[in-house]
Amino acid sequence: MNGEVTTSKRGSGLATQLTDLVFLRRIFTHFGIFSAFIGVWEWAGRTGRLNDLIMPAPSAIAEALWRLYVVTGQIYWHFFVTFFEAVVGFFFGGAIGMGLAIAAALSLTFRRYIAPYAVALNVTPGIAVTPIFIAWFGFGWSSKIALAALIVFFPIFVNTLSGLLRTDRDTAELFRSLGASKARTFFKLMIPNAAPMIFAGLKIAMTSALVGAIVAEFASATEGIGILMQRFSHRLDIASSIAVLLSMALMGLFLFIIMEKADRQVVFWKHQDRLDAVSRNRRRRWSGTAAKELART
Amino acid sequence: MIQGNMNDDAIPGLPEEDSPLWTRVLKHSAILFSLLGVWEFLTAFGYADPLLFPRPSAIFSSFVPLYVTRGIVWEHLWVTMSTVLAGFVVGTLLGIFLAVLAGLSETIHRYMKPYVIILEATPRIAIGPLMLAWLGFGFGAKLAIVTLVCFFAPFINTLTAILSANPAQVELMRSLGASKWQTLTKTIVPDAMPMIMAGIRMAMASALGGALVAEFISSNTGMAVLLKNLAAMLNMSSAFATLLSLTVIGYILYAMMEGIERRVIFWQNDAGLRRVSAQRKLHWEARA
Structure with a gap:
């Protein structure tokens, strides 16, 4: 496409942004709002305007984070358990949803x-099935995986289906008239055509898989980040409880970013910079093979 | 990254069938009954554990004590439905109101964005135990959880729709001398309505789930508690009957939202458009 636009886009990395006054001012304001908010909160906590049992000051939450991650390090195992349950459930539910x-x-x-x-x-609210799944699969990890799978099934199913149904008739006709087999048409036309919608479904599903795993842990579990949080709040250790909640937000964000990256990798043609990069690579590869063939003859 | 979501949860690609209704009903019920029959026989002949996979006939017969003879379901149903509806109304109104505020001011929107993104990535239901600690074991905590669950979809959809208002239309309204309020109510909001309704529909879909989670963690009445107790007593046939009731409730809520959507954004379906045009025509003729 137009090379100028892409180069200028690539040029606008962090270095040029840091010299951009508007950008700097915005970052500064964001930071200002955030620290003012935290500052007022901390001040209210210190001067006893907030009930410590209900809304601990930011410093207490930071201390709880420090304790959870560095001193005792107990959060990592729970973190891993929930992450594992959500991801495995996501794969099971996703595979069944896509297949159907x-x-x-x-x-x-x-x-x-x-x-x-x-x-x-x-x-049916998927969460309602939790007690039945616990009776079926027991109190361990498998009931959480099953619930995550159940919850991710529908968004993936519907998005894959409507993506596949959106295949352009004319293009399908072109494939047929060029003598493409049914499998070829499916893999080269229908799947790539549906990929953006499938990924939209996968992105929604990933976050709900986490919700499924956490809720199933609330209902009954011995390990996992959901039960950790519930234990802290039953002990009225609200600071630790909020620290765990922040970790959950982090995990949600992390899963979302993974899906976003996967989306950019697979559906590269929907993102301009990725499209440019892939076409550059392909051009290099093709011109390389062309040069080799020239040399051979 | 703040992005609304139309999330059409109907099954796509189902053309109208030209065969008469009764053949369709017959085919669908034939499939359903053969599935149920297979299940019944698998359990009856001991291939599946009847304790865990109750027979369909047992499930259907356990509707009777639940609803009629012992009638234990009504109390729980009432509690759950009042939580769902109250939380839904509060959460949706709050979401739309804040989104309109945020959508009208570029500055508020810009500085709110990072927090919205973080909140969107947090599993909202996970805040349940915290709400419980803050608000206690009563109706308040449940209401707060459902409100929180219902807040986001309408908020984000309204915000997206208002931000993507057609500038040419807004300019036209301005050049016709419309006030800000008129521009908002006569162009921006009607234009945003399909997106807003999609958000409200999603909120309704998640409200029931939110109420059930709230009951799991904090309550001693409600459908989720009933289900949990029945499953814990391994009275699986009644547990399944309760689950099926939840399916029916979910379907009723869904159909209700569809109906409301059809009335509110009448211009998106032919029947509604014709009905409203006829009404307006009558109205104007009467005035003339």
């Missing part, structure tokens, strides 16, 4: 007869 969605996209009859069950599953 592919089958439903390819066959109208299957779609028609699976639709009522999918709707029923969607309107």
Whole structure:
């Protein structure tokens, strides 16, 4: 495309942003608001205007974070357990959802007869199944994984299905007239065409997988970040409880960023800079092979 | 990164069937009953543990004591539904109100954005135990949890929709001498309505889940408590019956939202558009 635009875009890295006065002023204001907020909160806590049992001061929360992560280090194991449950559940639920969605996209009859069950599953709050899953799978990790899988199923199913159904008729016709096999059409046309929507579903699902794992832990668990938080708040150790909550936010953000990165890798054509990078690579590769063939002849 | 979400949760790609209604009903129920039959026989012949996978007939017959003879479900149902509806109304109104405030001022929006992103990534339900510690074991904590769960989708959708208002339309309103209030109520909000309604629908969908979680962690009445107790007593057939009731409740709420959406954004479906045009025509003719 137009090379100038891309180079100027690539040029606007951190170095140019740091010399940009508007950008600096905004960062400064953000920081100012944040520290003013924390400052007022801390002041209110120190002067006893806040009940320590209800809203601990920021310094107390920071202390709790320090204790959890550095002194005792007990949070890491719980962190890992929940992360594992959410991710494994995400993969199971995602695989089942995508598989059924592919089958439903390819066959109208299957779609028609699976639709009522999918709707029923969607309107049932997945969280309500927790007690039944605990009876089925026990108090360990598997019931949490099952709940996470159940919760991620629907968004992935619906997004994959509507992505696959959006295949352009003319392009499909072109594929057919060029003699592409059904499998070819599926992998080269339908899947890439549906990928942006599938990834939108995966992004929604990832955060809800975490919610599923945490809620199942609330219901019954011995380890995991959800039960850790519940224990702290039952002990009225609100500072530690808020520290755990902040860690959950961090984990949610982390999972979201992973999905965002995966989205940029796979659906590269939807992001201008990634598209440029991939085309540059491909051009290099193709011109390389072209040069080799020239040398051979 | 703040981005609304239309989240169409209907199953796509289902064309109208031209076969008569009764054949469709027959086919669907044939499939349903054969599935139930297989399940019934698997359990009856001992291939599945009847303690964990109760027979469909047992599930359906346990509706009777739940609803009629012992009637234990009503009290729990009432508690859950009042939490759901109260939290939904408070959360949605709060979300839309704050989003309109934030959407009208560029500055507020800019400095609010990082916090919104962080809050969006936090599993909101996880704040439940904290709410419990703050507000105690009563209705307050449950209401707060449902409100929090319902707040976000309408907030973000309203904000996105208002920020993406068509500048040409706004300019037109300005050049026609409309006040700010008129611009807001006559162009920006109607334009944003489909997105806002999608947010409200999502809030409704999550309200029931939020109320159930709140009950799991803090309550001694409510559908979730009933379900938990039944499952803990391994009375699985009644637990399944309760779960099915929740499915029905979820469906009723969903259908209700669809109906409201159809009435509010009437211009997006033919029947509604025709109905409202006819009404307006009558109204104007009467005035003339």
